[in-house]
Amino acid sequence: MGQEGGGASGRGRCVGRPAGAPKEDGPSGGQFEYLRTVAAGMADSTEVRELVYLVTGGCGFLGEHVVRMLLQREPRLLELRVFDLHLGAWLEELKTGPVQVTAIQGDVTQAHEVAAAVAGAHVVIHTAGLVDVFGRASPETIYEVNVQGTKNVIEACVQTGTRFLVYTSSMEVVGPNIKGHHFYRGNEDTPYEAVHRHPYPCSKAQAERLVLEANGRKVHGGLPLVTCALRPTGIYGEGHQIMRDFYHQGLRLGGRLFRTIPASVEHGRVYVGNVAWMHVLVARELQQRAALMGGQVYFCYDQSPYKSYEDFNMEFLGPCGLRLVETRPLVPYWLLMLLAALNALLQWLLRPLLLYAPLLNPYTLAVANTAFTVNTDKAQRHFGYEPLFSWEDSRTRTIRWVQAMEGSAR
Numbered sequence: 306m307g308q309e310g311g312g313a314s315g316r317g318r319c320v321g322r323p324a325g326a327p328k329e330d331g332p333s334g335g336q337f338e339y340l341r342t343v344a345a346g347m348a349d350s351t352e353v354r355e356l357v358y359l360v361t362g363g364c365g366f367l368g369e370h371v372v373r374m375l376l377q378r379e380p381r382l383l384e385l386r387v388f389d390l391h392l393g394a395w396l397e398e399l400k401t402g403p404v405q406v407t408a409i410q411g412d413v414t415q416a417h418e419v420a421a422a423v424a425g426a427h428v429v430i431h432t433a434g435l436v437d438v439f440g441r442a443s444p445e446t447i448y449e450v451n452v453q454g455t456k457n458v459i460e461a462c463v464q465t466g467t468r469f470l471v472y473t474s475s476m477e478v479v480g481p482n483i484k485g486h487h488f489y490r491g492n493e494d495t496p497y498e499a500v501h502r503h504p505y506p507c508s509k510a511q512a513e514r515l516v517l518e519a520n521g522r523k524v525h526g527g528l529p530l531v532t533c534a535l536r537p538t539g540i541y542g543e544g545h546q547i548m549r550d551f552y553h554q555g556l557r558l559g560g561r562l563f564r565t566i567p568a569s570v571e572h573g574r575v576y577v578g579n580v581a582w583m584h585v586l587v588a589r590e591l592q593q594r595a596a597l598m599g600g601q602v603y604f605c606y607d608q609s610p611y612k613s614y615e616d617f618n619m620e621f622l623g624p625c626g627l628r629l630v631e632t633r634p635l636v637p638y639w640l641l642m643l644l645a646a647l648n649a650l651l652q653w654l655l656r657p658l659l660l661y662a663p664l665l666n667p668y669t670l671a672v673a674n675t676a677f678t679v680n681t682d683k684a685q686r687h688f689g690y691e692p693l694f695s696w697e698d699s700r701t702r703t704i705r706w707v708q709a710m711e712g713s714a715r
């Protein structure tokens with residue numbers, strides 16, 4: 306097996322043991338024009354339908370796009386199992402096509418529920434997770450879902466004989482680290498001190514390590530388990546809850562957003578449709594190129610431009626009437642740090658009464674102010690990945706989604 310994982314290979318360190326608490330509902334899916342088109346254009350091929358796929362977290366922001374992309378672009382699909390704590394009503398519309406779509410309401414922290422869902426599947430795409438950097442979940446459950454949940458998925462594959470496992474990891478497995486080191490146009494082999502303290506990156510790093518270390522384990526039936534991990538940078542597109550939060554914040558402030566991050570601090574972003582496509586492609590090619598791809602990590606990338614987080618968001622929010630005030634942050638960084646700390650204190654004080662989880666907290670401020678961009682072609686070299694959606698297409702689709710939200714916001 307080709308070992309390319311080196312510096313940024315996720316052999317990171319976590320300071321302190323992470324743990325977590327239940328996550329809020331992910332955004333309901335189904336209302337995006339592209340996704341409806343994808344569903345309508347379900348794969349129609351002469352290939353034999355014989356494969357069973359399971360997507361955990363299949364009703365989440367990314368999960369929904371993966372589910373729909375599989376239906377459109379995996380012609381060998383016989384059954385698609387969608388496993389999630391919160392099932393979306395939109396799943397019903399997918400049950401009219403040639404693929405059997407099985408909705409399974411379940412919890413990845415419950416090993417028996419995972420084993421029942423995995424049994425008989427040829428491929429598992431594990432996207433389920435608590436994506437929380439806002440303090441909504443206590444550390445214990447972040448660990449429970451992201452690490453123990455992943456252990457349950459791995460053991461279910463081994464016990465039931467499922468041989469192919471794709472894990473949705475994250476750029477956060479690498480960085481930004483707690484020292485604020487910039488990661489500039491890095492790749493999967495770039496040396497970087499991946500040291501974390503926050504429960505979310507710690508849990509993702511531990512889960513990724515478990516998945517990669519499971520590669521080659523014998524599953525029921527004696528054949529080896531083949532695993533790999535995909536590391537998206539900041540995903541954007543139809544259904545992105547944080548983009549929705551920024552939009553509504555701008556509406557509340559009279560159409561203005563106030564810059565808090567220097568324009569020079571570039572943050573990697575990738576369109577959700579391209580991330581979904583990479584999941585579909587890697588799951589297919591993993592079956593053909595196990596020796597090369599097994600145990601590997603791949604950053605998710607496309608032609609989305611390198612910009613600061615706020616400037617990138619304005620590519621979509623600007624055409625929808627919002628304006629980013631000032632070309633440089635209005636308030637000094639030390640004052641932002643103070644405000645972020647006050648938000649964290651308020652969250653702690655109010656927790657017995659209500660959940661106060663603003664976008665600005667010490668962790669999000671530090672991450673947003675640390676450049677992290679990737680420049681790699683490993684996915685292209687290993688399994689022929691090319692983005693399915695151009696930057697222009699990704700931008701147009703996202704703008705249309707915000708505009709559709711605008712209609713509902715009036």
Ligand SMILES: NC(=O)C1=CN([C@@H]2O[C@H](COP(=O)(O)OP(=O)(O)OC[C@H]3O[C@@H](n4cnc5c(N)ncnc54)[C@H](O)[C@@H]3O)[C@@H](O)[C@H]2O)C=CC1
Nearest residue numbers: 331362364365366367390412413432433434475537539540
């Ligand atoms: N959103 C982003 O920018 C990025 C996300 N990722 C990863 O992508 C994956 C999906 O993230 P998103 O779609 O953004 O999040 P999301 O919160 O929209 O989707 C996560 C899904 O997992 C489900 N889930 C949560 N706990 C569960 C449990 N105990 N049992 C079963 N299902 C459970 C949720 O109900 C939800 O549908 C996550 O693993 C995340 O770490 C990685 C890089 C960037």
Ligand SMILES: C[C@@H](CO)CCC[C@@H](C)[C@H]1CC[C@H]2[C@@H]3[C@H](O)CC4=CC(=O)CC[C@]4(C)[C@H]3CC[C@]12C
Nearest residue numbers: 436438475477538539565614664665669670672673
């Ligand atoms: C100064 C604050 C208020 O203006 C910061 C506002 C932006 C932040 C909310 C985001 C900046 C960077 C984002 C993270 C990044 O894209 C990497 C991620 C990877 C994941 O796996 C999950 C999401 C996230 C942690 C993402 C979350 C939001 C930001 C911190």
